[in-house]
Amino acid sequence: MLLCSCRTEEGCGLTGLEHYSLCSEPEIETSGLIGIEVSMARHNVLVFKVYPLEVGQKIRIDGGPRGGDWEVIGVSDRKMKLRCPVSFKEVEWDRFCCLAQELADEEWPQQH
Numbered sequence: 001m002l003l004c005s006c007r008t009e010e011g012c013g014l015t016g017l018e019h020y021s022l023c024s025e026p027e028i029e030t031s032g033l034i035g036i037e038v039s040m041a042r043h044n045v046l047v048f049k050v051y052p053l054e055v056g057q058k059i060r061i062d063g064g065p066r067g068g069d070w071e072v073i074g075v076s077d078r079k080m081k082l083r084c085p086v087s088f089k090e091v092e093w094d095r096f097c098c099l100a101q102e103l104a105d106e107e108w109p110q111q112h
Helices: 018-022
Strands: 058-063 069-074 080-084 090-094
Touching: none
Parallel strands: none
Antiparallel strands: 058 069, 069 080, 080 090
Protein backbone atom coordinates (compact mmCIF):
# COMPACT_ATOMS: atom_id res chain seq x y z
CA MET A 1 0.00 0.00 0.00
CA LEU A 2 1.17 3.51 -0.77
CA LEU A 3 1.40 5.78 2.26
CA CYS A 4 1.58 9.55 2.19
CA SER A 5 4.70 11.31 3.36
CA CYS A 6 3.81 14.66 1.83
CA ARG A 7 6.10 17.60 1.79
CA THR A 8 3.51 19.30 4.00
CA GLU A 9 4.23 19.38 7.76
CA GLU A 10 1.60 16.86 8.84
CA GLY A 11 1.14 14.87 5.62
CA CYS A 12 -2.28 14.64 4.04
CA GLY A 13 -3.21 11.26 5.51
CA LEU A 14 -4.31 9.90 2.13
CA THR A 15 -3.35 6.44 0.90
CA GLY A 16 -3.24 4.72 -2.45
CA LEU A 17 -4.65 6.19 -5.63
CA GLU A 18 -6.71 8.91 -3.90
CA HIS A 19 -3.34 10.52 -3.15
CA TYR A 20 -2.78 11.40 -6.82
CA SER A 21 -6.03 13.29 -7.24
CA LEU A 22 -6.42 14.89 -3.80
CA CYS A 23 -2.99 15.63 -2.31
CA SER A 24 -1.51 19.03 -3.13
CA GLU A 25 2.16 18.05 -2.61
CA PRO A 26 2.48 14.28 -3.13
CA GLU A 27 5.58 12.41 -2.10
CA ILE A 28 5.11 8.69 -1.68
CA GLU A 29 6.48 6.14 0.77
CA THR A 30 6.32 2.54 -0.41
CA SER A 31 7.92 -0.49 1.25
CA GLY A 32 9.82 1.74 3.67
CA LEU A 33 11.42 3.85 0.95
CA ILE A 34 10.73 7.55 1.54
CA GLY A 35 10.76 10.17 -1.18
CA ILE A 36 10.14 7.93 -4.18
CA GLU A 37 7.49 9.40 -6.45
CA VAL A 38 5.39 6.69 -8.08
CA SER A 39 3.77 7.29 -11.45
CA MET A 40 1.15 5.04 -12.94
CA ALA A 41 1.45 3.71 -16.50
CA ARG A 42 -0.61 5.57 -19.12
CA HIS A 43 -3.29 3.65 -21.08
CA ASN A 44 -6.24 4.26 -23.35
CA VAL A 45 -9.28 3.86 -21.08
CA LEU A 46 -12.94 3.43 -22.00
CA VAL A 47 -15.23 5.20 -19.53
CA PHE A 48 -18.85 4.06 -19.11
CA LYS A 49 -21.41 6.01 -17.13
CA VAL A 50 -24.92 4.86 -16.36
CA TYR A 51 -27.21 6.96 -18.51
CA PRO A 52 -29.68 9.16 -16.58
CA LEU A 53 -32.88 7.64 -18.00
CA GLU A 54 -36.20 9.46 -17.70
CA VAL A 55 -39.74 8.11 -17.80
CA GLY A 56 -41.17 8.34 -21.32
CA GLN A 57 -37.89 7.92 -23.20
CA LYS A 58 -37.79 5.50 -26.12
CA ILE A 59 -34.60 3.41 -26.05
CA ARG A 60 -33.02 0.72 -28.19
CA ILE A 61 -30.71 -1.85 -26.60
CA ASP A 62 -28.40 -3.10 -29.32
CA GLY A 63 -27.55 -6.79 -28.89
CA GLY A 64 -27.57 -9.19 -25.98
CA PRO A 65 -30.49 -11.00 -24.36
CA ARG A 66 -32.22 -7.70 -23.50
CA GLY A 67 -31.84 -6.29 -26.99
CA GLY A 68 -34.69 -4.50 -28.70
CA ASP A 69 -36.85 -1.40 -28.41
CA TRP A 70 -38.22 -0.37 -25.02
CA GLU A 71 -40.09 2.50 -23.42
CA VAL A 72 -38.88 3.68 -20.01
CA ILE A 73 -41.84 3.54 -17.60
CA GLY A 74 -40.00 3.80 -14.28
CA VAL A 75 -36.58 4.73 -12.92
CA SER A 76 -35.05 4.59 -9.44
CA ASP A 77 -31.46 4.88 -8.21
CA ARG A 78 -30.91 1.16 -8.75
CA LYS A 79 -33.67 -0.13 -11.03
CA MET A 80 -35.31 0.70 -14.34
CA LYS A 81 -38.72 -0.48 -15.50
CA LEU A 82 -39.22 -0.92 -19.25
CA ARG A 83 -42.14 -1.84 -21.52
CA CYS A 84 -41.94 -3.46 -24.94
CA PRO A 85 -43.89 -1.33 -27.46
CA VAL A 86 -44.98 -4.43 -29.42
CA SER A 87 -45.92 -7.05 -26.80
CA PHE A 88 -46.42 -4.54 -23.92
CA LYS A 89 -44.40 -6.89 -21.71
CA GLU A 90 -43.03 -5.00 -18.68
CA VAL A 91 -39.68 -5.82 -17.09
CA GLU A 92 -37.69 -4.40 -14.19
CA TRP A 93 -33.91 -4.69 -14.27
CA ASP A 94 -30.91 -3.25 -12.47
CA ARG A 95 -29.83 -0.11 -14.31
CA PHE A 96 -27.19 -0.99 -16.89
CA CYS A 97 -27.72 1.32 -19.90
CA CYS A 98 -24.75 3.34 -21.12
CA LEU A 99 -25.26 5.80 -23.97
CA ALA A 100 -23.43 4.88 -27.17
CA GLN A 101 -25.18 7.31 -29.53
CA GLU A 102 -28.30 9.42 -29.76
CA LEU A 103 -30.34 9.19 -32.96
CA ALA A 104 -32.65 12.02 -34.08
CA ASP A 105 -35.79 11.37 -36.15
CA GLU A 106 -35.32 7.59 -35.87
CA GLU A 107 -38.09 5.06 -36.58
CA TRP A 108 -39.19 3.43 -33.32
CA PRO A 109 -39.90 0.62 -32.76
CA GLN A 110 -37.53 -0.73 -35.36
CA GLN A 111 -38.90 -2.96 -38.13
CA HIS A 112 -37.61 -6.55 -37.90
